[in-house]
Amino acid sequence: MHFIVDVINSLFNPVTYFFGSLIGFVAMIHYREKWTEPQLALKILGGVVVALILAMFNDHFRDISTKSDNVPIFIMVFGVGFFTWLSFRQAVVNDRRLAQGQPPVEKETSDKKVYVWPDLVYVEFIATIVAGIALLVWSLCLHAPLEESATQAWTPNPSKAPWYFLGLQEMLVYYDPWLAGVVFPSLIVVGLMAIPYIDKNPKGAGYYTFNERKFAILPFMFGFLVLWVSLIFLGTFLRGPGWNFFGPFEEWDLHKVVVLNNVNLSEYFWVKLLGFLGIGLPHNPIIRELPGSLLIGAYLIALPPWLTKKSAFLMGLLERMGVARYAVLIFLAFSMAALPIKMLLRWSIHLKYIVAIPEVFFNI
Amino acid sequence: MLEGLKKKIDEMMANKPSPEAVKNAIAEGQIWKSIFRHGYPDTPRNRIMAVLSNVFLHLHPVKVRHSGVKMSYTWCMGGLSFFLFLNLTVTGVLLMFYYRPTAEYAYYDIVALREHVPLGIMRELHRWGAHAMVIAVWLHMFRVFMTGSYKPPREFNWVIGVVLLLLTLLLSFTGYLLPWDQLAMWAITVGTNMARATPFLGYEGPGASMLQVGGVKLVTGGSDIHFALLGGHFVSEATLLRFYVLHCVFIPIVAATLMAIHFWRVRKDGGISGPL
Ligand code: HEM
Numbered sequence: 001m002h003f004i005v006d007v008i009n010s011l012f013n014p015v016t017y018f019f020g021s022l023i024g025f026v027a028m029i030h031y032r033e034k035w036t037e038p039q040l041a042l043k044i045l046g047g048v049v050v051a052l053i054l055a056m057f058n059d060h061f062r063d064i065s066t067k068s069d070n071v072p073i074f075i076m077v078f079g080v081g082f083f084t085w086l087s088f089r090q091a092v093v094n095d096r097r098l099a100q101g102q103p104p105v106e107k108e109t110s111d112k113k114v115y116v117w118p119d120l121v122y123v124e125f126i127a128t129i130v131a132g133i134a135l136l137v138w139s140l141c142l143h144a145p146l147e148e149s150a151t152q153a154w155t156p157n158p159s160k161a162p163w164y165f166l167g168l169q170e171m172l173v174y175y176d177p178w179l180a181g182v183v184f185p186s187l188i189v190v191g192l193m194a195i196p197y198i199d200k201n202p203k204g205a206g207y208y209t210f211n212e213r214k215f216a217i218l219p220f221m222f223g224f225l226v227l228w229v230s231l232i233f234l235g236t237f238l239r240g241p242g243w244n245f246f247g248p249f250e251e252w253d254l255h256k257v258v259v260l261n262n263v264n265l266s267e268y269f270w271v272k273l274l275g276f277l278g279i280g281l282p283h284n285p286i287i288r289e290l291p292g293s294l295l296i297g298a299y300l301i302a303l304p305p306w307l308t309k310k311s312a313f314l315m316g317l318l319e320r321m322g323v324a325r326y327a328v329l330i331f332l333a334f335s336m337a338a339l340p341i342k343m344l345l346r347w348s349i350h351l352k353y354i355v356a357i358p359e360v361f362f363n364i
Numbered sequence: 365m366l367e368g369l370k371k372k373i374d375e376m377m378a379n380k381p382s383p384e385a386v387k388n389a390i391a392e393g394q395i396w397k398s399i400f401r402h403g404y405p406d407t408p409r410n411r412i413m414a415v416l417s418n419v420f421l422h423l424h425p426v427k428v429r430h431s432g433v434k435m436s437y438t439w440c441m442g443g444l445s446f447f448l449f450l451n452l453t454v455t456g457v458l459l460m461f462y463y464r465p466t467a468e469y470a471y472y473d474i475v476a477l478r479e480h481v482p483l484g485i486m487r488e489l490h491r492w493g494a495h496a497m498v499i500a501v502w503l504h505m506f507r508v509f510m511t512g513s514y515k516p517p518r519e520f521n522w523v524i525g526v527v528l529l530l531l532t533l534l535l536s537f538t539g540y541l542l543p544w545d546q547l548a549m550w551a552i553t554v555g556t557n558m559a560r561a562t563p564f565l566g567y568e569g570p571g572a573s574m575l576q577v578g579g580v581k582l583v584t585g586g587s588d589i590h591f592a593l594l595g596g597h598f599v600s601e602a603t604l605l606r607f608y609v610l611h612c613v614f615i616p617i618v619a620a621t622l623m624a625i626h627f628w629r630v631r632k633d634g635g636i637s638g639p640l
Pocket residue numbers: 438440441442443445446449501504505508511513514518521522523524525526528529532623626630635636637638
């Protein structure tokens with residue numbers, strides 16, 4: 001038993017977690033025809049439930065999962081899982097029909113109109129009652145948490161933001177607060193708002209489909225499942241004191257020390273690469289950070305046009321969308337990719353900052 | 365005279381009116397008519413009237429696509445978000461009867477809610493309802509995305525929706541502080557620390573040190589956006605009051621207004637989306 005627990009714990013770290021969720025995502029898209037079949041889906045659900053029950057035998061895991069404020073996370077994870085299944089199921093069924101030249105299922109009833117009273121009102125009525133009862137039962141069974149009275153005198157460790165912001169808190173590992181806490185959240189909001197104006201594909205409005213809207217669904221789902229929901233899960237269950245990473249069944253040790261030997265790009269460039277010149281780190285921050293700044297500039301300004309010219313697919317996209325829409329799309333896509341890219345750089349070469357001018361808090 | 369009355373009652377008992385007749389008597393009576401202005405909605409005309417003449421129901425159209433009322437299509441998530449918002453409004457008002465947003469009372473008012481109110485689950489209904497609303501709004505956005513319902517003519521309603529999503533999170537976040545326990549204080553501390561790093565506006569943000577007049581910094585720890593948000597250098601009683609007012613007054617009013625617009629737009633954009 002201990003052996004299994006140890007193996008599972010040692011399998012978990014930020015790298016395996018990220019790649020695991022990435023592989024899971026790719027598999028989910030690729031095998032959508034298979035797992036959307038109700039029988040297989042039920043088996044998967046059964047497997048997850050059994051695994052969860054087994055995991056509950058572990059004291060540490062049970063302690064964390066039954067903290068009353070973490071219960072909503074299970075509801076969210078199962079909710080997102082179920083509705084991902086439901087939407088993909090309907091999309092797969094519709095895609096099959098569309099492939100045979102038939103209209104989507106929704107079409108069969110969409111021309112028929114029904115009276116709001118009673119057809120809609122009674123659905124609303126029943127849904128209200130069911131939701132009301134569910135909320136009542138939940139409230140009767142589970143107490144709202146209350147800890148000691150607030151004090152500035154001591155800081156709990158770990159200090160975590162409310163669960164729905166844990167994805168952002170996880171970003172703080174890789175980016176400074178001005179990016180992880182301000183710029184990226186703003187871009188998420190702006191990016192979401194921009195979706196209807198970027199996605200000019202007239203197909204797939206008003207029914208579930210995957211094939212007709214692949215290039216809209218893929219980035220959205222990647223952001224939602226891999227970069228948002230899964231990071232919330234990570235932040236809740238796998239981040240302990242000092243925001244250190246712990247396996248799911250690993251006791252949170254307050255004194256766990258993780259050696260951070262992360263290195264700035266400027267150091268890589270001036271000291272390691274050009275070390276033979278013996279100039280060392282330049283004192284002037286502008287010169288010191290020139291390589292990193294050029295790299296960021298190249299990433300945001302030079303790489304998109306170059307990639308566009310190279311790729312027939314992107315060229316077609318540009319032609320269909322027009323320059324302005326395309327530019328916004330690419331900027332948003334590159335901003336979203338910035339998180340996994342920084343993760344990879346951190347894990348592979350221990351890169352701390354690409355540009356680091358701590359004098360003015362400008363660290364990337 | 366008593367005899368006469370007794371006879372009348374006996375007569376009435378003898379031929380009991382059918383439920384149908386009672387229903388008709390009520391639905392045709394003056395009181396019912398004065399409230400609803402139409403008969404019982406079981407004829408097409410009265411069903412139309414039911415929706416048109418009711419201020420709440422008239423946010424709906426009279427008729428909707430059959431495909432649009434199916435649970436498998438909308439998942440009921442928009443409606444559920446709204447239901448949870450209503451639940452939060454009601455339970456929130458009840459909580460406000462007991463709760464005083466000061467460092468001296470806040471925590472003990474919450475303790476009292478738990479210990480002195482018999483079967484007191486208002487706090488639970490409010491807290492779990494808030495968590496559920498965050499989840500419901502995410503799932504609602506997810507379904508709107510998956511059905512491509514943001515496509516013309518519904519683009520702008522999606523934008524309003526994103527603002528509602530933001531407001532939902534902010535409502536939840538500002539409310540998180542109010543119990544005034546360690547969980548609350550430090551979650552809000554972690555969350556609001558970010559504001560210090562706002563470019564130009566936060567004193568630890570890039571660019572802030574550039575904002576100077578004659579060598580005097582404009583953005584300092586005592587004048588930046590973090591200070592404005594908290595009413596101090598760190599989470600304190602001033603923050604509690606600020607978050608309380610935002611949580612109980614300002615954000616709910618904005619959110620309710622936007623919801624009215626959101627629902628109105630669903631209707632004006634042609635009802636729940638469906639295939640052409
Ligand atoms: C407080 C939050 C919200 C409430 C109470 C709410 C409520 C509703 C309701 C009741 C509907 C009718 C259809 C349905 O139930 O699905 C609806 C439709 C819609 N919502 Fe929301 N919503 C909220 C947030 C959002 C968000 C976050 C988005 C997107 C980012 C959004 C975008 C839309 C759109 C585009 C429609 C039209 C869908 C269609 O015609 O099929 N809403 N909303």
